[in-house]
Amino acid sequence: MSSRFFPHDIIQTDAVLSLDEDTVLSTNEVDFSFIVWHSFPDRxxxxxxxxxxxDNSKGRWGYTSKWTNEFSMVLTGASFYHRQVLLYIPRNICHLIYxxxxxxxxxxxxxxxxxxMVDHMANCEDILMNFLVSAVTKLPPIKVTQKKQYKETMMQQGSKTSRWADPxxxxxxxxxxxxxxxxxxxxPLLHSQMRLDPVLFKDQVSILRKKYRDIERL
Structure with missing residues (x-):
């Protein structure tokens, strides 16, 4: 699982589109999220x-997938992120940029x-990447318009179901x-309530006036 984020030299583009094998996105969804990423390339x-x-009762952190107004992670099963990050390290006279x-x-x-741990469980590599990016940027991720119900498709692999079906x-x-x-x-994770939608999203105007028409129908 960790090999998913190996720094391969073949990656030359600034943007990296990360998709799980069972992710289903329309071209409008990919295009819109890429446009948004241009405004927030470090996230x-x-x-x-x-x-x-x-969780006060258990004295530990909890993880939830419930739909609420707040979120602190955007999973790498369907997301964009920058292939590199600038780190500013202050020194006596000048600042070094790595x-x-x-x-x-x-x-x-x-x-x-x-x-x-990630490789043994075949799980959590997306959470770990969110921890890392938030620790570096000190900022939450950016959520964009998504389907009313995001479903990870249960793909059959022989007699085994996908990891999402594992209790x-x-x-x-x-x-x-x-x-x-x-x-x-x-x-390091930070909560956010900001979601970015296309212009005129869900507005009562003709669908012909909207650029990302497919997202409107999802």
Missing amino acids: IVGYPARSHYW KWYYHYLYTHYLPTSLHS DHFAQRQACMNSFSSWFGFM
Whole structure:
């Protein structure tokens, strides 16, 4: 799972479109999210949003996929992010600027223990990338217009169903939240209520006046 974010030299574009094998997006959805990403190139921009919360009764962080006004993660199953990030390191006289790939930071900055955890469970690589990007930018991701119900298609692979059908999948993601925050030493995820929609989205005007018509029908 961690190899998904390996810094391959073949990646030359600034934007990286990350998709799961069972993601279904229209060309309008891809085009619109790419346009939005241009305005927020340092953040993860995409569709399936999730959130975190502090569970007082259990004394630990929780993970939720419930639809609310707030979110703190945009999963990499359908999102854009920049292939590199600028890190400003202050020094006595001048500021040093380093360019690092998000892929490079994921592969070489994060410890082997977290990579092993992700690979062993075949889960949580998307959460870990959100932790990393939010820790670097100190900003939440950007959510864009999405279907009323985002469904991860249950793909059949022989006699096995996809990982989304595994009853332990959600429990594993809860455990990941706490392991990741423990390594970072704090909770880097930040909540946001901002969602960006196309101009005239859901407005009572002719569909012919709207650029992203397919999104309107989803």
